[in-house]
Amino acid sequence: MNKQDEKTLPVLHEAVVPIEMMLATVAKTLCSAVFVSGRDPQEAIGASCLWSLKAQLLPDALAQHARWHVDRDARRVDIAIELTPTVADDLLAAHRAVHSGFEADWAKEKARLVGLRSVKRSAQFTGGQGSLILPRDGELRLHFDPENVPHGPASSAGWPVPGEAPASVRAAVAQALEAPFADPDAYHAAVLVVHKGQIVGERYRAGVGPDSPLESWSMGKSTMGTLIGMLIGQGALRLDERAPITEWHHPGDPRREITLRHLLNMSSGLRCTGQDDTRETWRYGLPEHFLPYAESLNAAEWAIERPLEHAPDTVGRYRNCDPLSLAKIFRETVLKLGGDPLTWPQTHLFDRIGMQGFVLETDRWGHFIISGFDYGTARDWARLGLLYLNDGVWNGRRILPEGWVQFATAPAPAWKNREYGAQIWLNSMGEIALPADTYYFAGGGGQYVLVVPSMDLVVVRMGHTRGWETAKDKVNVLLQGVTAALAGGGAR
Numbered sequence: 001m002n003k004q005d006e007k008t009l010p011v012l013h014e015a016v017v018p019i020e021m022m023l024a025t026v027a028k029t030l031c032s033a034v035f036v037s038g039r040d041p042q043e044a045i046g047a048s049c050l051w052s053l054k055a056q057l058l059p060d061a062l063a064q065h066a067r068w069h070v071d072r073d074a075r076r077v078d079i080a081i082e083l084t085p086t087v088a089d090d091l092l093a094a095h096r097a098v099h100s101g102f103e104a105d106w107a108k109e110k111a112r113l114v115g116l117r118s119v120k121r122s123a124q125f126t127g128g129q130g131s132l133i134l135p136r137d138g139e140l141r142l143h144f145d146p147e148n149v150p151h152g153p154a155s156s157a158g159w160p161v162p163g164e165a166p167a168s169v170r171a172a173v174a175q176a177l178e179a180p181f182a183d184p185d186a187y188h189a190a191v192l193v194v195h196k197g198q199i200v201g202e203r204y205r206a207g208v209g210p211d212s213p214l215e216s217w218s219m220g221k222s223t224m225g226t227l228i229g230m231l232i233g234q235g236a237l238r239l240d241e242r243a244p245i246t247e248w249h250h251p252g253d254p255r256r257e258i259t260l261r262h263l264l265n266m267s268s269g270l271r272c273t274g275q276d277d278t279r280e281t282w283r284y285g286l287p288e289h290f291l292p293y294a295e296s297l298n299a300a301e302w303a304i305e306r307p308l309e310h311a312p313d314t315v316g317r318y319r320n321c322d323p324l325s326l327a328k329i330f331r332e333t334v335l336k337l338g339g340d341p342l343t344w345p346q347t348h349l350f351d352r353i354g355m356q357g358f359v360l361e362t363d364r365w366g367h368f369i370i371s372g373f374d375y376g377t378a379r380d381w382a383r384l385g386l387l388y389l390n391d392g393v394w395n396g397r398r399i400l401p402e403g404w405v406q407f408a409t410a411p412a413p414a415w416k417n418r419e420y421g422a423q424i425w426l427n428s429m430g431e432i433a434l435p436a437d438t439y440y441f442a443g444g445g446g447q448y449v450l451v452v453p454s455m456d457l458v459v460v461r462m463g464h465t466r467g468w469e470t471a472k473d474k475v476n477v478l479l480q481g482v483t484a485a486l487a488g489g490g491a492r
Contacts, residue, residue, distance in 0.1 A: 008298030008365065009305070010135070016109040017058075017091050018285030021294035023066065023079050023121035024133045025052050028293075028373075029215070031077040031123035031131035034070055036359050036375050037213055041070045047187060047464040048215065051445070053290055054275075054468055061094040077131075078138075080120035088113040102279040129342065130361035130375065133296045144366030147342040149359075155210040155379065157354035160386065160395055161197030172489030173201030176481035181205070186474040187446075187467030189214055190378035192460040193482055194386060201482065202378070205464075213357045213375035214462045217443030220360070220374030221323045225264055225408060225423030226384065226400065227330055227345055229392075232260070233401030236333050239264075244329055245304050254308045260329070262312045263322045264422035265412035271309035272319040289320050292369050300328035300367040316415030320371040323423060327368045342366065353387055353394045355380040372444070378460045381441070385449040385458035388439075409439040433476040434459075434483070446471025450479070455486075 026045075029052045033044035045068065050059035065087045068079040081087065088110045096102075122134040126142070128149040134140060164170070173193055181188055181203055189208050193201035208214065231237045237244070239261050248255035255270070262268045273281045274289040284291070292299045303324035331341040342362075350358050357380050361373035387393075388408075392400025411418035411426060418428045427438035434452050441449040445465030451458055459482060461475050 008301045010295060010297055012284050012291075012295070014283055015112070015285040016104045016106075017095050017113065018294070019081065019083070019091065019113065019116070019119050020121060020136060021284070021286060021291075022053075022057050022062065023081065023119055024123070024296070025057065025294045026050060026062065026066070026068070027077045027079045027121045028123040028131055028133045030068060030070070030079070031075075031125055032215070032361065032373075032375065034072075034077070035075055035125035036130050037215070039207060041068070043207060047466045048445070051465040051468060053286065053293060054444070054465075058091060058094040058098070059466075061090050065090065075125035076122060078120055078122045080118060082118050083113050083116050085110070085114055099279045126362075128359075129366070130359045130373070132362060132364055133294075135296045135364075142364055142366075144342075144362070144364075147340065149343055149346050151346060151350070151356040151358070153211045153356060157356050157379075159199065160354065160383075163198065165195065165198045165200040166489070169195070169200050169486065169489040172485035173482060174203070176485035177201055177203040177478070180474065180478040180481065183474065185467060185470065186478075187464040187471075188461065188474070188478070189464050190460065190462040191478065192378040192382045192458075194382050194458040194460075195486060196456045197386065199382075200486070204378075210379055211357060211377060213359050213377055213380075215443075215445070215465070216374045216376050216381070216447050216462070217372045217445060217465075219376075219381065219441040219443040219447050219449060220370040220372060221423045222441035222449070223345070223360075223374065223384070224323050224326050224330065224368070224370045226387075227349060228260065228264065228326055229400050229404045229408065230349060231330065231333055233404065236337060237329070239407075243325065244332070245325065247304050254311070258312045260326075261422075263326050263329075264408075265313070265316065265414065266318055266322050266420055266423075267313050267316045267412055267414035268322050268325070269308050269310035269312045269315060270303075270306035270319065270321045270325075272306050272321045274317065274319055276317075289318075292320060292324065292363070293372055296364060298365045298367065299324050299363045299369050299371075300331070300365070304328060313414050316412050316420060318420070323371045324367075324369070326423075327370050331367060341368075349399065350380075352397070352399060353383045355383050378462055381449045381460045381462070382458055385441070385451050385460065389451050389453060389456070389458055431472065433479045444468060446475055448475060455483075457486075 029049040033039040066081045122138045125131045126146045189205045191203045258268045273287045303321045306321045334341040334344045357377035359375040408422040438452045445468045446463040448461045
């Protein structure tokens with residue numbers, strides 16, 4: 001197939017167990033774990049990749065029946081499964097155990113799976129843009145030229161606040177991190193505690209260090225919100241004007257009323273099934289919210305083709321179509337400014353605040369899948385948290401427009417529980433064991449950048465996704481220990 005003739009959105013078929021997409025997610029996350037994060041493949045499979053999309057991946061069944069291969073020379077990962085009747089039975093039994101109230105024509109689905117005979121999905125590392133899912137035929141057809149994004153080790157960038165915290169504080173925090181990291185079910189990968197601008201605690205799982213870019217998942221949404229804020233500050237975009245997406249501006253199209261504010265607040269009203277919708281609504285076997293992580297598609301086109309389900313700014317829902325629409329707006333705006341969208345985040349944001357280990361991954365068309373395919377070191381994320389803690393100012397230089405942090409951390413009007421701002425979560429429900437003024441970036445598997453203005457505190461916790469089910473509880477135990485250590489160690 002000529003790549004110029006390739007459709008941007010593949011034909012998807014209804015399924016109960018979407019085995020093709022399950023394998024695609026595992027292949028891609030393993031590829032990034034090995035070639036972006038530098039992890040051992042066996043460790044990554046066991047601690048992360050099979051759990052990437054939680055219950056949709058049926059980790060135990062895939063661990064038993066799927067076979068993976070890492071080609072280090074080609075920088076490619078393949079994962080395959082033979083769909084015998086026995087394997088199909090195991091997959092269906094696992095699915096029914098997870099979705100106990102869901103009914104389907106199980107005999108028909110078994111026949112579909114067995115009829116596939118075998119399935120193989122692949123992922124490819126492309127360099128500066130990390131890894132991506134290959135089409136179902138396994139051929140690499142890129143519709144963009146990957147860019148090298150130069151940066152040095154995260155640990156080489158000087159910390160913005162000189163000096164050291166008192167030894168008593170550092171010792172108390174170090175002691176507080178001992179028990180959480182000794183818990184084998186917690187899957188803590190990296191924890192960084194910054195108090196009054198200084199690192200008072202830092203701990204890593206075996207095989208991980210200060211220069212390890214780790215899976216960050218939906219914390220990338222907060223990064224995209226930051227980039228959009230910068231473009232608004234430059235006057236290239238306006239918060240309350242209609243979103244500059246040409247496809248929405250046709251006469252009679254209700255999407256023409258969607259603004260940047262609505263997209264940032266996750267209240268566009270675009271139709272997209274999510275994890276909180278009933279299993280019966282998952283036409284392809286998983287929520288549409290997950291499709292960009294499970295198939296080789298043009299993520300930008302997928303996002304903007306969503307029809308409207310609710311009037312803008314009337315319903316707040318956590319859906320990937322909103323940040324991916326923002327990513328398309330970001331790309332087209334930077335192009336109009338004469339910039340390179342692939343390097344702009346590094347040169348205009350990351351370099352300015354010393355973030356040296358960040359990798360933003362794309363689809364095969366060069367669009368950032370920043371809603372979840374992003375990797376950063378704990379120190380990188382701490383720097384972005386500090387930027388927000390300091391009202392968008394870094395070493396006396398304003399990076400974010402005045403008032404942006406206040407807007408981004410204010411409750412979005414359409415969210416009933418006032419728990420979401422502009423691509424940033426709020427602790428209004430008290431789910432995080434920190435003061436009520438806490439706001440945070442959050443990602444699947446327990447990824448957190450927690451900013452606490454009242455304590456002059458930033459805490460970064462990054463974890464491996466196998467621990468997703470109890471991640472929030474484990475993180476709260478860790479946070480309780482850290483805050484007690486700060487109080488008992490003499491921190492003021």
